Amino acid sequence: MNAKAILITYPEEESINEALSLAETAGYDVKKIVKQKHITRSRYGIGKGKALEVKDLLDTMNIDVIIFDEVLKPSQHYNLASLCKKEIIDRERIILEIFERRSSNSESRIQIKLAQLRYEMVRIKEKVRLAKMGEQPGFFGLGKYDADISILDIKSRMSVLKKKLEKEEKRRKLYRYQRNKLGIPTISLVGYTSAGKTTLFNHLTGESKITGQGMFTTLTTFTRALNLNENKVLITDTVGFVNKLPAYMIDAFKSTLNELVFSELILLVLDISQKINDIKIKLNSSLHIMNELQVPNTKIIYLLNKIDLTDLNDAYDKYIDLGLEDSNHLVLPISSKTGHNLDKLQDLIGDIIYGKKISIKNNRKFFK
Numbered sequence: 001m002n003a004k005a006i007l008i009t010y011p012e013e014e015s016i017n018e019a020l021s022l023a024e025t026a027g028y029d030v031k032k033i034v035k036q037k038h039i040t041r042s043r044y045g046i047g048k049g050k051a052l053e054v055k056d057l058l059d060t061m062n063i064d065v066i067i068f069d070e071v072l073k074p075s076q077h078y079n080l081a082s083l084c085k086k087e088i089i090d091r092e093r094i095i096l097e098i099f100e101r102r103s104s105n106s107e108s109r110i111q112i113k114l115a116q117l118r119y120e121m122v123r124i125k126e127k128v129r130l131a132k133m134g135e136q137p138g139f140f141g142l143g144k145y146d147a148d149i150s151i152l153d154i155k156s157r158m159s160v161l162k163k164k165l166e167k168e169e170k171r172r173k174l175y176r177y178q179r180n181k182l183g184i185p186t187i188s189l190v191g192y193t194s195a196g197k198t199t200l201f202n203h204l205t206g207e208s209k210i211t212g213q214g215m216f217t218t219l220t221t222f223t224r225a226l227n228l229n230e231n232k233v234l235i236t237d238t239v240g241f242v243n244k245l246p247a248y249m250i251d252a253f254k255s256t257l258n259e260l261v262f263s264e265l266i267l268l269v270l271d272i273s274q275k276i277n278d279i280k281i282k283l284n285s286s287l288h289i290m291n292e293l294q295v296p297n298t299k300i301i302y303l304l305n306k307i308d309l310t311d312l313n314d315a316y317d318k319y320i321d322l323g324l325e326d327s328n329h330l331v332l333p334i335s336s337k338t339g340h341n342l343d344k345l346q347d348l349i350g351d352i353i354y355g356k357k358i359s360i361k362n363n364r365k366f367f368k
Contacts, residue, residue, distance in 0.1 A: 002029040004062060005089075006054060008046060009069035011035040014278040018243075019069040021194075026097045028067060028089075032057060039069065044083065045076040055084050065089050071244060074126030092119055092246055107168040114161045118248045121154045176262055179234065185353045186223070186234045188260050190290065191269035192282035193240030196305045200269060200336035201237040204346070228350040236263070243285045250292055257293055264353055266290070266299045267345075272333065273309035276318050283322060301330045301348065308335040 005028040009019040016033060023030050034054055036046050044051040045068060054066065065087045066080070072090040081088045089097070096119060099112045128148065179186065189197045202208060205224040223236040236259055250257070260266060268286060270279060287297075302324055304315050315333050324331045332348065334341045 002027050003064040004028075005030050005065045005067045006032045006034060006057060006061070006063050007067045007069065008034045008036065008039060008054065010039065011037060014275065014281075015069065019067070022069075022091075022094050022098065023067050026094050026101070028065065028094075030067070031061060031063065040071075043076060044080045045070060045072050046080075051080060051083055058084055058086060067094060071246060074123045077123065078126060091244060092249075095242065095245070095249070107165070110161050110164050110168065114158060114165065115249050117154050117158050117161070121151060121158075124150050124154070172259075184225075184232060184234055185264045186236060186259070186262065187226075187265040187267060187349060187353075188236045188238055188263040189267050189269060190238050190260060190286065191240065191303075191305075192271070192286055193242050195240070195269045195271045195282070196336045197240065197269045198237055200267075200303070200305065200334070200342075201235065203336050203339060203342060204235060226346075226349075228346055228353075231350060231354055233264075233349065233353055241282075241286045241289050243281060245285075245289065247292070250289060257289075260290065260293055260295045263299065265301065265349060266295060267303055268300050269303045269305050269336075271306050272304035272315045272318055273306040276321050279318060280322065298328075301332065301345075301352075303345070304331065304333040305336055307333045307340055308338045 005023060007019055007023055007030045009015050016035070020030060020033075034046075034050065034057070036050050039046050042048065046054075057063070063086065066084060066089070068080070068088055068090045070090060071092050072080070072088070077088050077090060096112065096116050099108075099115070103109045103112050128151070189201055191197050201222070201224075204226055207222075207224055223234050226233050226235045238257065238259065268290075270283060272279065274282075290300075304319060307315055312333065319325065319331060319333075330348070330352075332341055332345055334345060336342075
């Protein structure tokens with residue numbers, strides 16, 4: 001039976017939907033949604049009045065956990081948990097829980113465990129700080145001496161995991177070297193989680209990877225050959241991005257995401273059927289992560305996916321609003337579900353990879 005939860009999130013529809021999707025994907029049953037405009041302030045993350053309101057709800061409902069749709073400071077996490085006497089699961093932890101449920105190979109499991117230990121160590125350090133100030137960790141049940149021992153243990157385990165990850169990275173480098181010797185170019189699919197990357201991957205390669213089962217369906221890179229008439233490229237599906245992904249999580253997955261750096265071409269998939277403000281947030285989040293990885297913008301083709309859920313005029317208006325009409329940007333509206341424009345996409349990939357003349361200055365023609 002799934003744990004029953006109260007969800008604290010922002011009042012905007014997209015924030016609510018994404019937070020609900022995260023909770024459901026992690027296996028929680030949300031019984032009540034508490035909305036507040038600001039959930040990163042004050043000693044509880046939310047205002048004291050709202051925190052007391054949540055506490056009162058707990059007295060009348062059979063709730064197991066509180067899910068907080070933000071990255072809580074350790075002190076805020078401690079204060080809210082102490083007030084409510086319930087387990088607090090913030091945005092970082094729920095993403096880690098999903099990652100753990102979805103991991104499918106040794107490298108991703110090492111990456112996830114490393115990220116979990118970093119998350120845990122920050123919070124244990126806060127317990128040590130509180131103990132030194134004379135406060136009792138109380139609800140957390142961890143004394144200063146135990147916390148010091150735990151930090152040493154975590155550092156030791158992280159060191160072991162980093163060495164294992166280094167071995168995985170050497171294996172990946174060897175694979176890249178062998179691939180380069182064969183002269184087969186690589187392209188990578190990236191984008192916000194649930195943008196339709198894996199559906200596109202399946203359509204292009206004939207694979208049948210699982211799609212549509214909540215967020216973060218893909219957590220490990222998955223590569224297959226794509227035939228382009230007489231030529232061939234390797235196409236890689238990658239982990240989906242998400243807004244407010246902490247830097248240490250990006251760092252933990254860097255060995256996997258570094259495939260983007262070595263790809264000749266990046267296909268950035270956007271769900272163009274969504275509201276323009278939501279698309280902007282997700283585009284900026286995706287570009288931020290790629291900037292962190294130092295992926296050149298010149299490698300990117302922007303794919304406006306799910307054109308079947310809207311119309312071409314709406315897609316064109318959003319394309320203008322996103323600032324993608326710049327002639328330096330290669331943009332193509334597609335549907336990974338129906339196959340709309342996927343023939344043009346394969347032609348475009350072939351032209352770029354194999355050095356033919358590229359001209360998509362009149363992007364309007366693709367919206368007709």
